[in-house]
Amino acid sequence: MKLIIAEKPSVAKNIADALKIRGKKDGYFEGNGYIITWAFGHLLQLFDAKDYDSKMTRWHMDNFPFIPPSFKYKVKGSPRNREKPDPGAKKQLNTIYFLMKRQDVECIISACDFDREGQLIGDSIIYKMKPTKKVYRLLINEWTADEVLNGLQNMKSNDEMIPLRDAGVSRQWADWVIGINLTSVATLKYQKGSGKALNIGRVLLPTLKIIYDRDEEIKNFVPEDYFKLTATFKTKDNQLYEGTYSEDEKEKFKDKKKLEEMKEAIKNSNGTVSDKQVERKKEFPPFLFNLSNLQGHITNKYNGWTSDKVLKVAQSLYEKKYITYPRTASIALEESLVGKTAKVLTTHSEGLPYKDEIKFVKSKRVFNNNKVESHSAITPTYMIPKRLTKEEEIVYQAIKNRFVMQFMPVAQYEETKITTKIDDNTIPGHFQTKGKVQLVEGWKKVEKIQSKDTLLPLVEQHDSVTTDSVEVSSHVTKPPKQHTEKTLLRVMETCGKSYKQEDSEEMLGSILKGFSIGTAATRAETIKKLKDVGYITNQSKSLLCTELGKKLVETFPVEELLDLEFTGRLEKTLADIEKRKVKKEAFLSMVFDFTTKSVEKIKQDKEIILHQVSSTKPSREVLGKCPMCGHSIIEGKKGFGCSNWKNGCKFVVWKNDKYLAAMKKRVTKTMVKNLLKNGTVKVKGLTSKKGNKFDANLQYIKNPDNEYFSWKMEFADKRK
Secondary structure (H helix, E strand, C coil): CEEEEECCHHHHHHHHHHCCCCCEECCEEEECCEEEEECCCCCEEECCHHHHCHHHHCCCHHHCCCCCCCCCEEECECCCCCCCECHHHHHHHHHHHHHHHCCCCCEEEEECCCCHHHHHHHHHHHHHHCCCCEEEECCCCCCCHHHHHHHHHCCEEHHHHHHHHHHHHHHHHHHHHHHHHHHHHHHHHHEECCCCCCCCCCCHHHHHHHHHHHHHHHHCCCCCEEEEEEEEEECCCCCEEEEEEEECCECCECCHHHHHHHHHHHCCCEEEEEEEEEEEEEECCCCCECHHHHHHHHHHHCCCCCHHHHHHHHHHHHHCCCECCCCCCCCCECHHHHHHHHHHHHHHHCCCCCHHHCCCCCCCCCECHHHCECECCECECCCCCCCCCHHHHHHHHHHHHHHHHCCCCCEEEEEEEEEEEECCCCCCCEEEEEEEEEEECHHHHCCCCCCCCECCCCCCCCCEEEEEEEEEEEEECCCCCCEEHHHHHHHHHCCCCCCCCCCCHHHHHHCCCCCCCCCCCCHHHHHHHHHHCCCEEEECCEEEECHHHHHHHHHCCCHHHHCHHHHHHHHHHHHHHHCCCCCHHHHHHHHHHHHHHHHHHHHCCCCCCCEECCCCCCCCCCCEECCCCCCEEEECCCEEEECCHHHCCCCEEECCCHHHHCCCCCCCHHHHHHHHHHCCEEEEEEECCCCCEEEEEEEEEECCCCCCEEEEEEEEEECC
């Protein structure tokens, strides 16, 4: 028997389906020569500081820096009580270790995600048992049956993955040491009152600094007036076209008086078309998605989406076998995928109105090993989804469309440039006019992208024209825009580098590989955490620093952690560990030394309070009167209950009520308010056992035989 350990139950099910195994036991599948079990992501976590030394139970300045002599792992903590091991994780670990010891198991196969985090998850579980059996690694980019079977025929020895594991371990240990020490010391130094800690992290702070810098740019921006001179010309056929005055390739001028004088001189004068250039240009489709570009595309196009949400939806599609591995930084496919990609394209071309225009071509824009880092770009698999949620449909269609675009005709347009010179030698410059006409729609058909045409009258070089009107317009320079998740992801991906002449997805996808703020897999989590800890906030799609975030950037003395270059070099070193260019020990030694010096720098910093935590408990919102005793109904952790519960009132509306949960609904605060006010509440979008959606009016009625309440339903308009 061969034992396969997957990262999640859904992946284990995909593998079992590929191997046609139907025999499910408690915590694993078995059949056809395989046993397939699973983790739930990280089943093990690093010891907390207090697990190494009891004095670390309480935070005291004298206890830091704290760097354990060796790092140890324990069963991950329960979400309800971090002090106790999660019972589900403990049970599954015991199942895995029981299976590893079985006499009939000849080898162990790690089937966790093919990245440093997946390697760490699998290896931390497997090697804690010090196995004597051979360990192999299943390395695949999607969980379709064909790919699973092919991957099992081409496994690697897990010993070959030691550099990837070292990179994962180095990242985990470094973030633990920096996070534990600097978060603790910064909180003790700069925060007054107990409450949430001042989170300090290797990736968190430089990302905060990116947003802070943009906020400061906008705040310190001084608008400047500038002016433009525009003329409308009339051809011999009485057709009009507009031109903008240009002098020494400059169209914006600060001297309004000079332009006004020119305006008077030009009025009613004649001109000549001194030059006409007509050029046919190609528009290639945007490159295949990597994770950052997918997140930027979706968050920019749809309101209410975050990078974290895009990743979660993409991960769901991946586990359902509909797309390839989403946590990728690449915008191209490996050249070995040519044959497979052609088949996937054939599958997805069926039924499309532009099917006849889709042609498979092996191009360097799509297939290029030099642009692939660990994983190829995100594409659909050959599996056609039968049912998707609205969110899954949005992400899936974006990925599918971007894939199909690569094999549609290149869009083409004709650009016309007309140069008009006034027939007066005292006017030094000339007027520029541009026109554009789309000739070939090509890949733009896929998402119905409308091109804006600018039509010009038919004029030729040396034609004479007359000036119909002249206008001097006033303008004001605009400040830079606030960062959005799309622009922030781009800065994180390129470590803040600006490439003006090569600012294309192609260049940005290939420069400085590994030299970034975080990775494709972690950037969304970083942005979410910045919001959760109160360092940044949203205004529509814009991201802004809060007062706390601003104070932290302006005060925190460890400047390296706010420096994009420093953090980029750390990330680059982790990438170099994967490539065997740097040893894990050298990286960790540097991080430990940096942490020790940083702790001392914070200790010696001036005394200042950045954050004062109020000790008063927030007053709870009263949702209505209790129907049993008349006291206030307030929100608790698990339900909405009577504030008079200590005196025996048992009225409560449970948040995760089983009756409503069966119809895929959860009790909300608004529902409870309406229920208490009106005695009934209309609930929309309930789901029947057959999967049909319907609306209903609900009452919460006391049972005649006891003090408890039950829901009573009256049907509203039914929807199919």
